[in-house]
Amino acid sequence: MTLQTVVQVIASGLLMGLIYGLIAVGLSLIFGLMDVVNFAHGEMLMLAMYASFGLVLVSGIDPILLAPLMVAALFAVGALAYLGIVRFAMRARANLGMVQIFATFGLAVGIRGMAQLLFTPDYRSVPNVWLGGRTVSLAGIYLPVPQLAGAAVSILAFGALWLLITRTDLGKALEATREDAGAVALVGIDKNRVFTIGWGLGAGLVGLAGAILSIFYYIHPDVGASFALVAYVTVALGGFGSVFGALAAGIGVGLVEAATTLILPPSLKSIGIYGLYLLVVLVRPRGLFGHL
Amino acid sequence: MLLEAPPLLEVRDLTTAYQGLVAISGISLDVAEGEIVAVAGANGAGKSTLLKTIAGSERPRSGTVKLDGRNIGGTAGHLITAAGIAYVPENRRLFPRLSVADNLRLGSYLFRGKPDREEPLERVFRLFPRLNERLSQRAETLSGGEQQMLAISRALMTRPRLLMLDEPSQGIAPKLVDEIFDAVIAIRAAGTTVLIVEQRLSEVLAIADRGYVLQTGRVVIQGSAKDILDHTDVRKAYLGV
Numbered sequence: 001m002t003l004q005t006v007v008q009v010i011a012s013g014l015l016m017g018l019i020y021g022l023i024a025v026g027l028s029l030i031f032g033l034m035d036v037v038n039f040a041h042g043e044m045l046m047l048a049m050y051a052s053f054g055l056v057l058v059s060g061i062d063p064i065l066l067a068p069l070m071v072a073a074l075f076a077v078g079a080l081a082y083l084g085i086v087r088f089a090m091r092a093r094a095n096l097g098m099v100q101i102f103a104t105f106g107l108a109v110g111i112r113g114m115a116q117l118l119f120t121p122d123y124r125s126v127p128n129v130w131l132g133g134r135t136v137s138l139a140g141i142y143l144p145v146p147q148l149a150g151a152a153v154s155i156l157a158f159g160a161l162w163l164l165i166t167r168t169d170l171g172k173a174l175e176a177t178r179e180d181a182g183a184v185a186l187v188g189i190d191k192n193r194v195f196t197i198g199w200g201l202g203a204g205l206v207g208l209a210g211a212i213l214s215i216f217y218y219i220h221p222d223v224g225a226s227f228a229l230v231a232y233v234t235v236a237l238g239g240f241g242s243v244f245g246a247l248a249a250g251i252g253v254g255l256v257e258a259a260t261t262l263i264l265p266p267s268l269k270s271i272g273i274y275g276l277y278l279l280v281v282l283v284r285p286r287g288l289f290g291h292l
Numbered sequence: 293m294l295l296e297a298p299p300l301l302e303v304r305d306l307t308t309a310y311q312g313l314v315a316i317s318g319i320s321l322d323v324a325e326g327e328i329v330a331v332a333g334a335n336g337a338g339k340s341t342l343l344k345t346i347a348g349s350e351r352p353r354s355g356t357v358k359l360d361g362r363n364i365g366g367t368a369g370h371l372i373t374a375a376g377i378a379y380v381p382e383n384r385r386l387f388p389r390l391s392v393a394d395n396l397r398l399g400s401y402l403f404r405g406k407p408d409r410e411e412p413l414e415r416v417f418r419l420f421p422r423l424n425e426r427l428s429q430r431a432e433t434l435s436g437g438e439q440q441m442l443a444i445s446r447a448l449m450t451r452p453r454l455l456m457l458d459e460p461s462q463g464i465a466p467k468l469v470d471e472i473f474d475a476v477i478a479i480r481a482a483g484t485t486v487l488i489v490e491q492r493l494s495e496v497l498a499i500a501d502r503g504y505v506l507q508t509g510r511v512v513i514q515g516s517a518k519d520i521l522d523h524t525d526v527r528k529a530y531l532g533v
Contacts, residue, residue: 169401169404169405172390173401175394176390176394176398179387179388179389180385180388182385183385183386183387184370185349185368185372185373186347186369186373186378186379186380186385186446186447186450187373187398187399187402187446188370188373188402188450189370189398189401190368190370191370
C-alpha cells in the first residue's frame with residue numbers, strides 16, 4: 001500500500017463523508033427538536049432525486065443549478081409532513097413512541113409505493129450533466145468532480161446552518177424548542193410553528209443532498225433506503241440531535257467506508273460502517289457529540 | 293357617572309380538571325392594575341393550576357379569564373404571552389443549556405427586529421445586577437436563586453402588563469428569598485402588576501395588597517393582606533398561632 005493509495009482513500013472518503021453528513025443532518029435536526037425519528041427521511045431524499053431528474057428532463061437545466069429549487073420543494077414536503085401527519089401523531093395519548101414511528105414509517109411506505117407506481121422500479125440517471133463523469137487529478141490523486149461539488153455544497157450548507165442557528169432569532173427559537181418545547185410559549189413562541197419550520201429545514205437539507213446525488217447516482221424508488229441506513233448510523237455516531245455531530249460523523253463514516261473498500265471486496269464495503277456503529281453503541285451510546 | 297375601569301385581570305368561575313379530576317373549581321379573582329395580589333394555600337390547593345390555566349398551559353373546563361376586558365380563556369400559551377401576561381412557573385423552565393444572554397434575548401423574541409428590543413434589559417440588570425456578570429454562563433450552571441432571577445428577568449423581557457410568579461421562593465437560599473421579594477416590590481413600582489402564588493404566607497402578605505386563600509380548589513378567604521393575616525383560620529392553619 002503506497003502513500004498515494006492512502007491519500008486517495010482519505011480524499012475519496014472525505015468527499016463522500018461530507019455528502020453523508022449533509023444527508024444525515026436533517027434527520028438529526030428533527031430528532032433533536034422533537035425526539036421524533038423521521039423514518040421517511042430516505043424517501044424524501046428519493047423524492048428530491050426524482051424531482052431533480054424530472055426537472056432536468058423538462059427544462060434542460062443542470063441539476064446543480066436546480067438544487068435551490070429542490071431545497072424549497074422539500075422544505076414544503078417536510079412542513080406538510082409535520083402539519084398533515086406528525087402533528088396528529090404527537091397527540092396520541094398512549095404509546096406515543098410507537099405512534100410516531102408508525103406515522104413516519106407509514107409515510108415512507110406510502111411515498112415509496114407511489115414512486116414505484118408512478119415512476120416504475122427502473123433505474124434512471126440524469127442525462128448530460130455538466131459535472132457528470134469528470135474527474136480532476138491532483139498530484140496523482142483522482143477526484144470525481146460531482147463528489148467534489150457535492151462536498152463543497154455540503155460545506156456551504158453547514159456554514160449556512162451554523163449562521164442560522166447561532167446568529168438568528170429563528171435559530172435561537174429552534175435551540176430553545178430543542179431544550180424545552182413546553183417552555184417556549186413563555187416567551188411568546190409558537191412551538192408548532194417552530195416544529196413546522198424544523199421539519200421544513202430537515203427535509204430541505206436532504207432535498208439539497210438529493211439534488212447532488214442525482215448528478216452521479218442511479219435513481220430508483222428504493223434508493224432512499226440504502227442512504228437512510230447510512231444516515232441512521234451517522235446520526236447515532238454523531239449523537240442523536242447534534243447538527244454538527246452529523247457533519248463530523250458523516251466524515252467519519254465516509255472515511256471508514258473508503259478504508260473498508262481498500263481491504264475488503266466492494267460487496268462488503270458496508271461492513272466497516274456497521275462495525276463502527278456497533279462499536280459506538282457499545283462504547284459511547286450517546287454518540288460523539290450527543291447528550292442524554 | 294364615572295364608569296369604573298375593568299380590572300386588569302378578571303377571572304370568573306374558573307374550573308380546570310386533569311383527567312376528570314377537578315383541580316380548581318369555580319374560582320373568581322380580580323387583579324387591578326398596579327396591584328400585588330397573593331394567592332396562598334396548602335399543597336394541592338390548586339394554586340399552580342390556577343396560574344397554569346390563566347397562562348394557557350392548561351385549558352379551563354369552564355369559566356372566563358379576561359385581560360383588560362378581553363376574553364383570553366382557553367387561548368394558546370404563546371398568544372397569552374403576546375397579550376401581556378408573563379408567567380414564571382414553579383420549576384422556572386429556563387432553557388438550561390443556553391446562556392443567560394440567550395435566555396434573556398429569547399424573552400424579547402416578540403420584539404425581534406424592533407430597535408428598542410433590548411430596552412427592558414437595563415431594568416433587569418438594575419433589578420438583578422448579578423445576572424449581568426453571568427451573561428455567558430449556561431443557565432443550568434446558575435444557583436437556584438440566580439435561576440429564579442433569570443426566570444423573572446426573561447419574563448420581564450416580554451414586557452408584560454401582568455407578571456405571574458409561582459412559588460418564587462422555592463428551593464432558594466433564605467438570603468436570596470428577601471432579594472426576590474424586594475425585586476417584586478421594585479417590579480410593581482416600575483408599573484408591572486403582579487400575581488404571586490406562595491407558601492410563605494406571612495412574607496408574601498407583607499408585600500401584597502390583597503390576597504386569596506385556596507383550599508381544595510376553591511377560594512375560602514379573600515381580602516386585604518392585613519385582613520387575611522388577622523383571620524383566625526389563617527393564623528391557626530398557616531402561622532401556628
